[in-house]
Amino acid sequence: MDVSTRRMSMYKNRRNLYQELENARNSKLLVYITGDRPGLETQIHSEVFDFFVNHLDIIGVTEKISLYLYTRGGSTLTAWSLINLIRQFCDELEVIIPSKCHSAGTIMSLGANRIVMTKQATLGPIDPSVNTPLNPQIEGAPPTAKMPVSVEAIKGYIELVKEELGIKGDENLAKILVTLSEKIHPLVLGEVYRSRSQIKMLANRLLANQITEPGKIKNIVNFLCSDSGSHDYTINRREAKNELGLMIEKPDNALYVLIKSIYDDIQKELCLTEAYDPNSILGKDPSASYSFKRGLVESCEGGSNYFCSEGSFSRVNLPGPAGLHPGINDNRTFEGWKYESID
Template sequence: MIDQVTPDSVTLLAECLHDVEPKKDIHLLLRSLGGDPEAAIRLIRMCQDATDKDFVVLVPEQAKSAATIMCLGANKIVMGPTSDLGPVDPQIYAGARGFVSAKDLIAAVKSVLKDVDEHPNTMQIHAAMLAGIDSTMVQFAQSAIDRTGDIVRQAIASNDKLGKGEVDKLCQNIQGPLIEAPKMHNAVVGYREAKEVGLPVSRLKSSDEQWKLIQGLWARYFAIGPANALCAYEGNKASQVQVQQ
């Protein structure tokens, strides 16, 4: 799966999962800058439901935001030297701006209100800069932030191999480092940081044959088109690959 996480991802990935064998692990190569956290929960549940074994996420490059949420619901996360998870920082869809960090949007509005209060003559400039952002969008962003803890719990609890105590502990471990502390939406969370909060990660070195295979597969997709323009969902039989213009 190489794409933004959106409601459409549910249908596209479901097609790939249609013919999987329940007695085998599911390995999902995931590259995404994030997207809709609610859709991420549905994707996790689909993957967990499709196998009686383990749901394993392979991260060759970036699996940020909502894609990190998908990783929280995995039984195993395979990472290497180029792997990058991120803060569990909800994004919202802001029209022409695409997906934006809810934290960043609220911080920007607060900064503008403070600046206008101190320097009223800047109102027109700020109004132009924040065109399209209204109070409803700001409230939606705040609601998304308030729901982050519930989203994290739903993601982790989707792994039914974890007991309630294990779910509680992992949620507590994640709260600070991945939700509250990060100052930037694009903050890097590598193997070491993921391991420290208790995520089920395994690290492969660049010399490892399995990592070479993962990187080789990712490189083939990367060669099709720029990573940020590529949309790919592929399974044993289903294939949807597009390069967006």
């Protein structure tokens, strides 16, 4: 079976599971996956906005929409735009989380009326990282490779200086700021502060869809933005419900099996647990073609938009200080979005 046939059959089989989930939740289903296969990661990005519009136009205005979401994060403003877009098409919105839903994905979840989490599902902090052309360059990497600047890393540095090292006084703090500005461009530092204020504002507004108490909203936002201590911190279902106070639903066994079946199918197609290794694809052959599916936006009625990379690997000899050495050439012929209809 060739790659295109396998891709089509997997989506068509998955549609049956989607329809079962719609029936179980009495809702219309929209699926958004950004793959995190090592070496082929994708993120929430504004380029999917029109795909969401197309799916929602086909679904039409309805009482309830279920967003099935798997992501490690991405653009904060895109997350805000997408969740507000979906809410224009329904009275009630739930987010179903089969596994990872971090950073900007967590932001999207805050805008739902409820969050359905499996036992292995996790949310995460929403403190953003700033990526601009003025960011510090990664040492030893190509000139275009820039180091993300974490909002909370800057805050942690300032707190270290003031609280742990005990440096006080306007003059001493000014020297510290000058030193910091020599390492990180002042405009990047300004963007860090703006991003932190913006994300708090967005989280407050989104949480109003599921939390009505201002004090509780403030505590949730503070924890997600800074009090969790690290961007890598994960929040399981029990903590999300009992400690943060989010509107969390625990699926019963039948619903869990259905959610997990959809996730297993997507994981298999996107190879989420397999490292990106050209050598394993080539095997003993001198060349081999590839097609990697890396993200998708799907619905029962609207078909499948999928992001993929296509091309071929070939073994080559590369020049080096000690003479020629074996290497692999990646001839990528396509990278972008394609569409598969329901027919």
